[in-house]
Amino acid sequence: MADSPQYLRDQVADTTLVQPERLSKAHQAKPKKRYRRTDFYRQSRILHAWLSAFAFLVLMFFALTGLLLNHPEWFDAKADAHEVSLTLSTTQLAALQALENPAESLLQMVRAETTVVGRFKSSEVLDDEVMIRLASPSGTTDISLLRDTGEIFINVEKATTVSLLNDLHRGKDVGAGWRWLIDISAAIILLLSIAGYVLFFSLKTRKATSLWLTLGSALLIVAFGWLSV
Numbered sequence: 547m548a549d550s551p552q553y554l555r556d557q558v559a560d561t562t563l564v565q566p567e568r569l570s571k572a573h574q575a576k577p578k579k580r581y582r583r584t585d586f587y588r589q590s591r592i593l594h595a596w597l598s599a600f601a602f603l604v605l606m607f608f609a610l611t612g613l614l615l616n617h618p619e620w621f622d623a624k625a626d627a628h629e630v631s632l633t634l635s636t637t638q639l640a641a642l643q644a645l646e647n648p649a650e651s652l653l654q655m656v657r658a659e660t661t662v663v664g665r666f667k668s669s670e671v672l673d674d675e676v677m678i679r680l681a682s683p684s685g686t687t688d689i690s691l692l693r694d695t696g697e698i699f700i701n702v703e704k705a706t707t708v709s710l711l712n713d714l715h716r717g718k719d720v721g722a723g724w725r726w727l728i729d730i731s732a733a734i735i736l737l738l739s740i741a742g743y744v745l746f747f748s749l750k751t752r753k754a755t756s757l758w759l760t761l762g763s764a765l766l767i768v769a770f771g772w773l774s775v
Contacts, residue, residue, distance in 0.1 A: 631697065
């Protein structure tokens with residue numbers, strides 16, 4: 547039996563009424579996920595874990611070298627120092643005398659004749675004498691040329707293991723690579739410490755203890771600093 551006209555009209559009416567509601571529900575925007583405090587603590591734990599691998603090695607290095615730097619009497623090893631003298635040929639001396647500042651050419655000649663330590667630090671020309679200073683954590687070299695005679699006096703002082711570590715700790719006479727390492731280490735340790743304090747104060751049951759420990763530590767550092775100046 548064919549559907550009656552009234553039945554067809556009822557079906558169309560039902561579809562018209564229900565379909566817009568279904569469409570509105572399908573296209574309804576999902577609620578945005580709220581960023582909770584626990585998410586912040588979770589990110590801090592992840593940051594702390596990832597930075598720890600590098601930062602702890604750096605902290606151990608600077609802690610050890612800090613002890614060595616603070617107690618030089620523990621190791622009384624003397625640096626290996628020796629002197630070398632050279633004499634330039636007439637041709638070499640004439641070439642240097644023609645230059646206003648012969649430091650670079652002189653250094654090349656010296657490096658070709660003997661072994662020196664350190665990187666170029668400074669140079670100075672006084673009357674008939676040219677002086678060059680080389681320095682690095684591995685040692686120092688002082689070069690002095692008498693331009694009237696062509697005599698060169700070279701004083702080489704190699705660093706001991708302890709003095710090498712101390713200079714690396716202080717960043718004294720180091721290259722650009724080590725300076726970058728010090729800056730990166732400082733930034734990572736700072737981030738690690740901040741993340742650690744965030745986790746430290748996230749413990750609600752121990753928040754008061756955390757505050758007292760932080761205040762006590764700060765006062766202790768100020769007290770030692772005050773007594774030392």
